[in-house]
Amino acid sequence: MAYLAVVTGGAGAIGQEIAAQLAATHDAVVLVDVDAEKLKTTHAKLESSSGGQQKFIPEICNITDPTAVKDLARRVSERGTVRTLVNNAGATNAGSLHEMTVESWKAEIDLNLNASFLCFQAFSESLKACPASPSVVNVASANGLGMFGNPAYSAAKAGLIHLTRSIAVEYGRFGIRCNAVAPGTVKTAAWEQKIQTNPKVLDEVKQWYPMQRIVEVSHVASTVAFLASEQAGSITGVCLPVDCGLLAGSPPLARAFAVSEYY
């Protein structure tokens, strides 16, 4: 029996690094993405860096489409049993409530919350049938735990953190664990639009981080790989920030409130 990992948004920066790390502990990793061109390039890159072991399976799918997700699950079931599902695909455009339309609100909730439910539902039977430590890891965001703009995305990510707990509580009896990660700022294509508006944005946000830097893609991926591993075999229902301390607090705020230069 082949044990698979399924990574949505697998052609993106964080998704491909998660896929690369999970390849070490799974027979194959299914890269799911809606962007066919990007998927082709990423698949070729991952295959060549793993020495052409045919460890990666590219699957084009719009995960907001329930029928497409069911078809995807059917195709994947022909390749093996899903041990790990990583709900990683996500994106945001509308920065504030004022800029939001009904359509943009619904689209962000659809991609960042509803699609993860669809994927979990579609792969749940395969996860239940997996005898080897099945688990789900949801890629949420610091935005799901604090207010950093992008309200629909943030509401969806907060919902995703709660979905994490729901899956953990209801499916624990099948041996399925479910956890989330909440990354802070990571330099990926997701920031391109904001960088176009403000080329200094990634430097400016650093001041709010206790570590005075943003998050590495590899650190998000290694946390996902840890949560999916046997080492985390008794961890379920948690959301682990990978945020260089952002959610702990901000030095400029501490400096102002404590009236102390030591922050």
Ligand SMILES: NC(=O)c1ccc[n+]([C@@H]2O[C@H](COP(=O)([O-])OP(=O)(O)OC[C@H]3O[C@@H](n4cnc5c(N)ncnc54)[C@H](O)[C@@H]3O)[C@@H](O)[C@H]2O)c1
């Ligand atoms: N980059 C950050 O600062 C940051 C911070 C916190 C959380 N995150 C989260 O990390 C995850 C990955 O983001 P990233 O920064 O790697 O972005 P990215 O844009 O590089 O990757 C996202 C991928 O998802 C795919 N995708 C989008 N809509 C899809 C759909 N409907 N169906 C299938 N695939 C779809 C895109 O084609 C893309 O390849 C997202 O959930 C994002 O919210 C990112």
